[in-house]
Amino acid sequence: MRTIPHAWLTAAILSVTLAAAQPAPPQPRQVAPYVPTTEAGVDAMLNLAHVTSADVVYDLGCGDGRIVIAAARNFGARGVGIDFDPARIAEAKENARRAGVEKLVRFERRDFFATDIREATVVTLFLLPDVNLRLRPKLMRELKPGTRVVSNTFDMGDWKPDREAVVPGENSGLSHNLYLWIVPPRGRSSARKI
Numbered sequence: 434m435r436t437i438p439h440a441w442l443t444a445a446i447l448s449v450t451l452a453a454a455q456p457a458p459p460q461p462r463q464v465a466p467y468v469p470t471t472e473a474g475v476d477a478m479l480n481l482a483h484v485t486s487a488d489v490v491y492d493l494g495c496g497d498g499r500i501v502i503a504a505a506r507n508f509g510a511r512g513v514g515i516d517f518d519p520a521r522i523a524e525a526k527e528n529a530r531r532a533g534v535e536k537l538v539r540f541e542r543r544d545f546f547a548t549d550i551r552e553a554t555v556v557t558l559f560l561l562p563d564v565n566l567r568l569r570p571k572l573m574r575e576l577k578p579g580t581r582v583v584s585n586t587f588d589m590g591d592w593k594p595d596r597e598a599v600v601p602g603e604n605s606g607l608s609h610n611l612y613l614w615i616v617p618p619r620g621r622s623s624a625r626k627i
Contacts, residue, residue: 474608498525505534559585
């Protein structure tokens with residue numbers, strides 16, 4: 434019978450113990466309730482942003498994926514949907530497969546506050562006002578000048594939109610008003626710093 438050197442055994446036990454003691458990576462968390470954008474709202478958001486096949490559309494809080502799927506299907510744009518809920522991500526992937534756009538879009542279960550969004554040329558949001566305000570510094574820091582940001586229903590405080598639109602036929606308080614901002618050149622802000 435072979436014996437294991439005491440130092441090696443101690444090191445192995447210590448390494449297993451340390452690995453088990455490591456905290457789990459932070460899980461994405463819900464910051465806004467899941468309320469889908471209406472189909473008319475989706476079309477109006479993409480039209481307000483003037484989406485084309487040259488765009489990369491990021492939807493933060495993508496739910497069932499309808500915005501990035503519509504951007505891919507209707508305009509040939511690439512899209513990325515980010516959501517915390519694994520059920521929504523699975524649904525979005527299935528919806529993309531059924532729409533035949535799975536090669537143009539991808540969906541990730543992530544915390545959008547920790548997601549690299551620098552690739553985006555368009556960002557869509559249907560979040561709560563306080564979440565928009567918390568997200569605003571990230572948008573200004575990471576997005577290239579000229580990137581379009583479209584929000585369903587909720588604005589960004591003192592960052593005044595470049596354009597606004599009303600969704601035709603939508604009379605509820607949600608998916609009725611839309612806001613578009615264009616990220617300004619670096620060093621120039623269209624709003625006071627928050």
